[in-house]
Amino acid sequence: MTPRILVGAAAGLVLLFLLAPILAILPLSFSASDILRLPPEGWSLRWYAALLSSERWLLAARNSLLVAGATTLLGTVLGTLAALGLHFGRFPGRGAVLALLAAPVVTPSIVTAAALFLAYSAVGLAGTFVGLVLAHTVISVPFVVLAVLASLRSFDPALLRAAASLGAPPAAAFRRVVLPLIAPGVAAGAVFAFATSFDEFILTLFLAGPGQFTLPRQIYAAVRDVWDPTICAAAVLLFLASMLLLLASEALRRRGGGIG
Amino acid sequence: MSAPLVLFRRVAKSYDGRTQAVAPLDLAVAEGEFLTLLGPSGSGKTTTLMMLAGFEEPSSGEILLEGKVITRVPPHRRGIGVVFQNYALFPHMSVAENLAFPLEMRRLPRAEREARIARALAMVRMEGLADRRPAQLSGGQQQRVALARALIFSPRLVLMDEPLGALDRQLREQLQLEIKALHARLGVTILYVTHDQGEALTMSDRIAVFRTGRVEQLGTPREIYDRPATAFVAGFIGENNLIPVEVLGQEGAFARCRLPGGAEVLAAAAHPPGPALLVLRPERILLGGDLPNRLFATVRNAVFLGDQTRLVVALGETTLTVKLPHRAGEHAVAPGERIALGFAPDAALLLPAEEGR
Numbered sequence: 001m002t003p004r005i006l007v008g009a010a011a012g013l014v015l016l017f018l019l020a021p022i023l024a025i026l027p028l029s030f031s032a033s034d035i036l037r038l039p040p041e042g043w044s045l046r047w048y049a050a051l052l053s054s055e056r057w058l059l060a061a062r063n064s065l066l067v068a069g070a071t072t073l074l075g076t077v078l079g080t081l082a083a084l085g086l087h088f089g090r091f092p093g094r095g096a097v098l099a100l101l102a103a104p105v106v107t108p109s110i111v112t113a114a115a116l117f118l119a120y121s122a123v124g125l126a127g128t129f130v131g132l133v134l135a136h137t138v139i140s141v142p143f144v145v146l147a148v149l150a151s152l153r154s155f156d157p158a159l160l161r162a163a164a165s166l167g168a169p170p171a172a173a174f175r176r177v178v179l180p181l182i183a184p185g186v187a188a189g190a191v192f193a194f195a196t197s198f199d200e201f202i203l204t205l206f207l208a209g210p211g212q213f214t215l216p217r218q219i220y221a222a223v224r225d226v227w228d229p230t231i232c233a234a235a236v237l238l239f240l241a242s243m244l245l246l247l248a249s250e251a252l253r254r255r256g257g258g259i260g
Numbered sequence: 261m262s263a264p265l266v267l268f269r270r271v272a273k274s275y276d277g278r279t280q281a282v283a284p285l286d287l288a289v290a291e292g293e294f295l296t297l298l299g300p301s302g303s304g305k306t307t308t309l310m311m312l313a314g315f316e317e318p319s320s321g322e323i324l325l326e327g328k329v330i331t332r333v334p335p336h337r338r339g340i341g342v343v344f345q346n347y348a349l350f351p352h353m354s355v356a357e358n359l360a361f362p363l364e365m366r367r368l369p370r371a372e373r374e375a376r377i378a379r380a381l382a383m384v385r386m387e388g389l390a391d392r393r394p395a396q397l398s399g400g401q402q403q404r405v406a407l408a409r410a411l412i413f414s415p416r417l418v419l420m421d422e423p424l425g426a427l428d429r430q431l432r433e434q435l436q437l438e439i440k441a442l443h444a445r446l447g448v449t450i451l452y453v454t455h456d457q458g459e460a461l462t463m464s465d466r467i468a469v470f471r472t473g474r475v476e477q478l479g480t481p482r483e484i485y486d487r488p489a490t491a492f493v494a495g496f497i498g499e500n501n502l503i504p505v506e507v508l509g510q511e512g513a514f515a516r517c518r519l520p521g522g523a524e525v526l527a528a529a530a531h532p533p534g535p536a537l538l539v540l541r542p543e544r545i546l547l548g549g550d551l552p553n554r555l556f557a558t559v560r561n562a563v564f565l566g567d568q569t570r571l572v573v574a575l576g577e578t579t580l581t582v583k584l585p586h587r588a589g590e591h592a593v594a595p596g597e598r599i600a601l602g603f604a605p606d607a608a609l610l611l612p613a614e615e616g617r
Contacts, residue, residue: 165336
């Protein structure tokens, strides 16, 4: 056997190890019985029907979309502005600011969550929708900043001077010249922000009140509560949504030429 | 003379607070003139242009446009057209959209915009390419669009920063003539930056020769070429022989100089006795010994270029470049040959020695 085949076999095993639990959930979600067993004894869509008729799950889905939507909006605007400032600004400590913005990526989620929990308790944001969106924004912004910074690297600064010489005030120059050219980076950042919020669990566990349960939080509650294949159906849908977001960001990356 | 369109008043720029990119500069640009800022890279010419455009802020001094101080006016309110070295066309807009941009910023009605775009396209002979994207155009076409875009809003002043630097020689020469023709036709004032002395001589009404942040000489191309004020200008504009000589004394309108190797010549210039630099254009040195200033030199190198023959000859320890126009029947000069050369006293200039060299 050549080393090449060995490497391929090892990679295949690793992939199988990573994917097997997810793949196992797929048939389980279509099971006809309420016993979790492989292979299922019959096929049905009953768990999906149960999912879509459960008020708890629907509320969780709605919350997930609302929080992720608001996070995406806030995170994309703030992250894009931060990236512009970091790219075009000439001030001491730019590297330090970037490191600070990226800190939530490397800080263990549990630390961020505990810190935010304490801080939120002090100011009354714990258990509120706004608090949850702010928390998700904190961990989403770095992805937006990095994606937009990457697209700004290929932006020719002479275009800004050209726009100014042609009579465009800074805001018009940004809207007409900068934004269209960095749009793929901004969009990729927005997708990252959405996906980050949509998948987020630990912060939500600490900060969300019962009214703000998101899908991951609801899965966690259901697992501890009643272990039935509804969870599998929810997991499959969440997995599909994440796949779609991944494909979208990949498509944007290709269009933008090396973003992300 | 009317008030200048542009006036630099003691304008200086320093990036680090110690070295001056532009030393205090006084410069007046007349309405309708084609003024070229010429100099090697790092001489301050582009910085000067960028301060006028508003992209760089002077460290001190003030800039006046049409009599008003504009030093603190942001670039988008200066109404100055700028043509950039790498065109700086908006890549996501078509040619027509690029041209429409300054008109939209000025809120011109659609009909007026379209009329102007059509005229501008005709002006640079780009009709039929209105819907192309910049990436679909050649370099020369892109620069024509950039030119049209800088002119379409009828600015009184247009700045050009090495606009032809990225083009090949033939295209460059063609566009030089086109820009010159546009300048004559539109009556617009052009401030042009280049490091190409040939381009400066071809296009300009006046040339300001920059060196290390200062203007070494300001004058018409003919003045700059014929009467360089410093050794730097003499060496930078066209080809020149800068010969270290000893001025022996003044004989009326002529200074008697001793060349390296001992020969004595007359220069139609006044200079106190002592070391000096004799400036002599290669094309002003002639073959043959029937001129008042005669020198004998050994040919080191002879290159036949068609219309002329370039000789490098040794005169003592110095070498001279000589350009001999091609004439029928003349014998070809060969390396190693000892030849007699001469030049008229009024072909030579004298500059102070050690001038910055």
